[in-house]
Amino acid sequence: MAKTDPSPQNRLQAELPFAVVKGEPMTVPPEDLYIPPDALEIFLDAFEGPLDLLLYLIKRQNLDILALPILRITQQYMEYIELMKEVRLELAAEYLVMAAMLAEIKSRLLLPQPVCEEDEEDPRLDLIRRLQEYERFKKTSEQIDELPRMHRDTFEVSAMQSACKEERPRPNVDLKDLLCAFHEVIQRAQMFASHLIQREHLSVRERMSRILGVLNVEDFVEFQRLFDVEEGRGGVVVTFLALLELLRNHAVELVQSKPFAPIYVKPAVKGPVEDGYS
């Protein structure tokens, strides 16, 4: 917010040496802005557009953006445009727009100034705003580039995991899914089914499994031991039905040495065994 008055000190500032080369103070910027055409390709890549080039030209003359000497900048700018047009026309288009703008500003500055219209904006103002705006982001992008960055300035730590028996999670099953699966497979089966309908007791089939399980371990079990009195009449009936079903399926055999002797249940005579995985 430096609203400076044109004071002698400020005038003086422009005369101060902007650099000291080998002990010699330099007050005049070197006139080395010309770049040979064959270097132009590299030169073009070095600039990010017309604003960047303008900034460069201004900096090279050690000028403040605010003190934009339109004529000098325009002349130099045009020299580059001429070179550019020959090499990369498509890129030059953006630069040409800028050249036109510079020329327009220049022409407006040359027009006589009507005294009354004090409000008219300086034609350079918009360009200066754009240059300043661009410069802010140019500077900021340089700062971002300098931020400590992964894989350039710092690396993430990655300790190995100690070898440890990995527990692979096993699938979870929802009971509903299981029931749905059953429902569907039965429905599918019904399409091929005969009309015979039979009622079966789930508990009988479970009991059949249980009896077979006991026989798997003991091989030879007294008939009575398979019944649990505590289950009551229902349980006894279920067990009996299960045994009958197993007999029918040739899964078990009943053995009785003589009348009224204890009855034994044993697995049916073993034939060749199928392991179930054939």
Next chain:
Amino acid sequence: MNDVKVKRVVEAALMAADVALSVDRLMLLFEPDAEKPSRLQVKNAITALQEECEGKGVELRRIASGWRYQTRPDVQPWVARLWQEKPPRYSRALLETLSLIVYRQPITRGEIEEVRGVSVSSSIIKTLLEREWVRVVGHKEVPGRPALYGSTRQFLDYFNLKSLDELPTLAELKDLDLSHPELDLPNPQEGEKPPLQIVAESGELVDTGKTRH
């Protein structure tokens, strides 16, 4: 290079590397430097770093190809949860096979195949046996003596059932499934929910019964 700096470099390198680093490899990190540390300095750094791991969640371990930081086995169960994937899902075929074993036990593989209309892969039976949800309860006395499968205690435990009676009957399943209303048998209680007691006490299911021999 002084010992402190050597130690800091060795530590950072071992921690950042994705592989174990040998002393030779660590020495190479200093190769272009004018003031290279000695091999002994690097080795000493490793020993010091190893001691610093005392009581920590990671340790500096020597394996065949060199040194590496790794998590200690006693914290590994927690660390492993970082990568825990969602458990996979069982196939439809497996669930159907399981449901048939549960509802139709004891049942042979051939009988399952007959209901499902397709063969049952060995891997499905194996998975169910490994999971201990089904077991071989006997063998059917028909040619080939095929194994008879039944459900297990573990199966009931997993699904939080006291007994198989708690499973709904097929008829009840039909009521639950609203997507196939046309298959419903005429039901006098249509529209009402069956009272809970009936579910528990009936424990029966209606099926086509075509699969028994």
Next chain:
Amino acid sequence: MNDVKVKRVVEAALMAADVALSVDRLMLLFEPDAEKPSRLQVKNAITALQEECEGKGVELRRIASGWRYQTRPDVQPWVARLWQEKPPRYSRALLETLSLIVYRQPITRGEIEEVRGVSVSSSIIKTLLEREWVRVVGHKEVPGRPALYGSTRQFLDYFNLKSLDELPTLAELKDLDLSHPELDLPNPQEGEKPPLQIVAESGELVDTGKTRH
């Protein structure tokens, strides 16, 4: 779970993970346990671990998405030698585009081009999107509904930042006061003096640099 164990688990997890872990994420590691540590315990563990890094080759840093162990910048030259390839360099065009998106988000490609004075190549936008440094946050309701770009957490993570507030402040604009004395320098070729009555309204252009939305 006692503090010592919590600290060891947190340490091992942070070291083993290849991404930053938030406190929430760390808490999840204990989720299935009967004796879960409190949030405070986990936070205290982090603070303690951070202190333990004092003087070491690695540090425990807070970045946008959580906590991360990483090597300290001063050992970088040696650690970088672990890898053959050099870190990628980004073009000025890319960095300028990135900084416009970061400081002026949400912003359209057209708006970026307006400030930069040149068109923004599609490959730059593509690279930024692929690196997940920027993302499309919406569309501007103007003809063509151009995409509006914004920065991401991954951008902050990559540049070691906790939040956008940690970014360098956008350089302030100089006051646009054209009655600057240097303009009065006699310029032999510049026939006339420009009218200098204009006093720009500084508030309009001077920006604190935090144009966040």
